Amino acid sequence: MADDHLDAADDSGLLLAAEECPRDDFQKYHSFAKYERAIIQRIIAHGPVLLRGGRGSGKSALLIESFLQMKREHASTVLPVYISLRHLPLLRSEGAEYEAHFCRILSAEINKELSRNQLGTFPITKDVGALLQALEENARLLARRIVLLFDDAAHIGRERPLEDFFDIFRTISTSRISCKASIYPGVTKFGVRFDVFNDATVIDISRDERKDDFHEIFVEVTKKRFPQIAKKVAASRSLDEVSFGKIMGRAVTGNLRSFVFACNLMQENAAIGYPELTKCLLELSGNYFWPLLDEVAPKLGSYEVLVPPSQEVAHLIFTACARKGATYALVHRDIMQKQSKIFEILEYAGFFSKREASRAMKSGGRGVVYSVNLCNLLEMTSGRRLTSDLASQWIRATEEPYELRYTNSALAKIDIPAPGAERDLAILNKPISILKKSPAYPYGLTDDKLERLENAGLATIKAVAEADDNAILAINMVGKASLKRIRDVVHQAIWM
Known part of the structure; x- marks a missing residue:
């Protein structure tokens, strides 16, 4: 069977997700700052860990690097197992049904890892008790600590199964079994048995522009994945690599996935200076961040109705910050208590990034501090042009934050409906035609592959997600490389 040639090296700029x-x-395309190396050591160490961060913040990269480092440096004492929980049955079940799917998926992944390392086999089970017994027995026989790294443990639009996950997480965490998991900000449904403060160490991983080494990771990623851009920055009369790393990293609130997308936009530029950065930031605002809310909407389940008011809240804050010349927003805690999901959606989509959980407000009360992305801020700024003076002002970030209070008249005019009952995600019933290459899906599917899938009866996201590998490989001109691309894009559509 013929297959189109899909070379990961050719797509280095499009590798937006570490798990893909x-x-x-992996080491060719990923770099880690000093503080991220410290986080990796905490992941490798004993004890349960929850890695908390927004979309594209680097959760998967940290888990995968921890996994690879344990295989390289601790193979005689540790058996690491990386498990992606991007499985549709887990997203659509709960209770005993969720437990059965979870145990089957986990035991199968453990069995694969044991087989790859010629360390025996692991029984495929659907029961947590049997799973724990088999884990303990293998840890004892192998004289190794087993480290389970759960990626994508939480989905922003489907929260009910989370209680089941954390119940299992707590049950199988022992002195021999170390559980680690990535979660997104705003996860609150931990269940009655799981105490987040006592049953795990929570590590927040957002990249903070206030740290001295903030720019380093962006400089290294540019050199590794976009060497031509790095050369143009080095030759620039107005920029150096430090200022480039600071302003572009700050522009996307420290989000590497958005930074990679930005670099893709700049690859064709003959030179890199402030005019090119201006064009890039405005392009990100109009054709990446705002459309991203539309892309995220069908993944939100009962929270989909909150996307339009989220857009209005974001517009209000960016307009006010631009008028004040501020790059931070301080949101009163009364607003956060009533409308926290609005800010979780905006943080998930990269509009804001939380910096402080509580700060006193000038006019009384306390609030949450958010860093705002500079792309949308520039769009609202008079003149819509990034200059060296404006860049310096934004990088210094010495101005007072814009304060959003519950008495704000513009906020009061925004109609914010109550979420409905939990339901299946709308994305599952979308036609696969939405997965065509586009700003939302930069490494999407070609017209040829979409047509072949549709002709095979796989016309919706759900149909492709539920189809087994052999059914897709049976399609003419679809081989293993195309299968991986199809799976990656479908996973992006549902989970990212």
């Missing part, structure tokens, strides 16, 4: 990067190429 081939393991052999």
Whole structure:
């Protein structure tokens, strides 16, 4: 069977998600700052860990690097197992049904890892008690600590199964079994048995522009994945690599996935200076961040109705910050208590990034501090042009934050409906035609592949997600490389 040639190296600029990067190429495309190396050591150490961060903040990269480092440096004492929980049955079940799917998926992944390392086999089970017994027995026989790294443990639009996950997480965490999991900000449904403060160490991983080494990761990623841009920055009369890393990292509130997208936009530029950065930031605002809310909407389940008011709240804050010349917003805690999901959606989509959980407000009360992305801020700024003076002002970030209080008249005019009952995600019933290459899906599917899938009866996201690999491979001109691309794009559509 013929297959189109899909080379990961050719797509280095499009590898937006760490979990989709081939393991052999992982170190080639990923860099980690000093403080991220410290987080990796905490992941490797004993004890349960929850890694909390927004979309594209680097959760998966940290888990995968921890996994690879344990295999390289601790193979005689540790058996690491990386498990992606991007499985549709987990998203659509709860209770005993969720437990059965989870145990089957986890035991199958453990069995694969044991087989790859020629360390025996692991029984495929659907029961937590049997799973724990088998884990303990293998840890004892192998004289190794087993480290389970759960990626994508939480989905922003489907929260009910989370209680089941954390119940299992707590049950199988022992002195021999170390559980680690990535979650998004705003997860609150931990269940009655799981105490987040006592049953795990929570590590927040957002990249903070206030740290001295903030720019380093963006400089390193540019050199590794976009060497031509790095050369143009080095030759620039108005920029150096430090200022480039600071302003572009700050522009996307420290989000590497958005930074990679930005670099893709700049690859064709003959030179890199402030005019090119201006064009890039405005392009990100109009054709990446605002459309991203539309892309996220069908993944939100009962919270989909909150996307239009989220857009209005974001517009209000960016307009006010631009008028004040501020790059931070201080949101009163009364607003956060009533409308926290609005800010979780905006943080998930990269509009804001939380910096402080509580700060006193000038006019009384306390609030949450958010860093706002500079792309949308520039769009609302008079003149819509990034200059060296404006860049310096934004990087220094010495101005007072814009304060959003519950008495704000513009906020009061925004109609914010109550979420409905939990339901299936709308994305599952969308036609696969939405997965065509586009700003939302930069490494989407070609017209040819979409047509072949549709002709095979796989016309919706749900149909492709539920189809087994053999059914997709049976389609003419679809081989293993195309299968991986199809799976990656479908996973992006449902989970990212």
